[in-house]
Each structure stands twice: as structure tokens, then as C-alpha cells.
Amino acid sequence: MRSAVPFEARLSGWVRPLLTSSIIYWIALLGLCAAYLQGGFNKATNFAGAIAEMNHFGLAPAAPLAAATIVLELGASALILSGFHRWLGALALAGFTLFATLLANRFWELSGPERFMTANAFFEHLGLIGGFLLVAWHDLRERLAEGVRR
């Protein structure tokens, strides 16, 4: 009987309780949002620096955009971590990340080691977008399954 269960199924049965626990899931969400919490917090405590960054990227008006970025980073992270419209928070950070990396990590305009580093960062940001899409997928699936407002 036991040998009839595929090896993979047996092994995954062993890791499933650990990985699908809600605490682990929340810790993973926290890990996913950590960079954005830090980014938002950093900009909020050093607003002049945040404005300088906006100017560096040629974004105007700098101050309102810096403020909007702080609200987006902290607000969307809060949605994800609280579970209140988690999918919306995840999509917001996915869109923000796409915009930011298209703006800040234009590796195709560079050459040499800088190009390599920036390309790395560019693809890592695409990876993060994948992570947020996954969060949205999972959250919406659960919502559709439950059919309830949360």
C-alpha cells in the first residue's frame, strides 16, 4: 500500500503541513514586503533624499510623487500583510516595481560591469513582480472559492 504512493507525494506530504501553515505564509508575505516597508520608511524619514531621488530620475513634481511613493509602498504592504484586499496591494506593488525597474535599471543603456549589475537587478525586479502576481492569484482564488467579502 505504502509503496503505491509515489515518492514525490510522500515527500511533499511531509513538507506540506509546514509550508502551508498560515504563519509561514504570513512570514513569506512579510519577507516579500520587507524591501518596500524599508523603502517607504527610509523615504519618509529622509524626505529630502526621496525628493533628490525623484529629481535624479527626472520625475516631476518631485515632492508629491515622493509622497505618493511612500503612501504606495507602505499602504500596499499594509494591505498585503493585513489581508484586507490583499490582491489589490499585491497588484499595486507589482505595478510599482515594474515602473521602478523600467526607470532605474535600464541595463540596455549601459556597458561593462555596470550593465551586468543593472541587468541582474532588472531581472530580480521582474522576479519580484512574479511573486506579487502569485500573491494576487492565491488571494483571488481563495476569495472566489469562498465567495465572501473580506
Added chain:
Amino acid sequence: MAEEAQPPPPLTVPRRLADVLTNPAALLFARLMLILPYWVGGLSKLFDLSGAMGAAVRSDLNPAWAFVSLTILAEIGGSLLVIVDRWTWLGAGILGVLTILDTFVVHRFWGADGSLRVEQLRNFLEHIALAAAFLLVAAVRLAHPRDERP
């Protein structure tokens, strides 16, 4: 909840958006985005072995050839598992652990100072976020039954 006679309250999610985002193809797309940095990293190391060896030596990884070949194997092998959706949790686990190890070798923000420290902290947290996303990949696959396979 399912036994209640009254109809469920309306979804707060736009229906069409939910349909697109909860599609199995959307999950595949999210996974594709997530493994992109590892594909790019693994293949670029493969095509520039001497460069990869140089980078390993600079990071004090000895013997360099062992670290480089294991990294390439993990990056490409783990990505393949995640994409073809067999042993998904294992592939995600490999990439997640690799990301954490890489972060502790390359992005030691606690050893840097000044503006480099902020930069490294951000990189560090972005890597934590990628690792967290792999935890989510594993959790989502283990939580959803096989018939939802794309």
C-alpha cells in the same frame, strides 16, 4: 458557510480582473517571471565561465569551480522544476535557499557603511523578498490540488 441558504455577498473584486488573474496561465506567468533572474543568471554564468569563476574568487568562495557549477546546476535545475511544475516545492526550495546563501555572501549590508550600507540593505531585502516568493510558490502548489495544474 456553504450550507447557508442566502446567496453570498457580492465580490469586491472586479469579476473580469479576477478571471484573468486566477487563470492557471496567470500562475504560470507568475512563475515564469519569478525564475527569470535565475535563468538569466545560470545561462550567463554558463556562457561566461571565466567571469563567473572570477566573481566566485572575489567573494572568497573556494574551490571556485565547485561553487560555480553547483550554482549553475541549482539555478537551471530549480527553475526547470518550478516551470514544468514537477517537484515544484523542491525546485522552489532550491532556488529559495540559493537566494538566501547568495544574499549572505554578496549583500552583507552590516559590513558596509555610508550610502553603500543603504544600497546593500535594499539589495539584501530584495533577495529576502525573492526567497519569500519561492516559499509562496511552494505553499501555493502544495495547497492547491493537482487538477488546477495549468
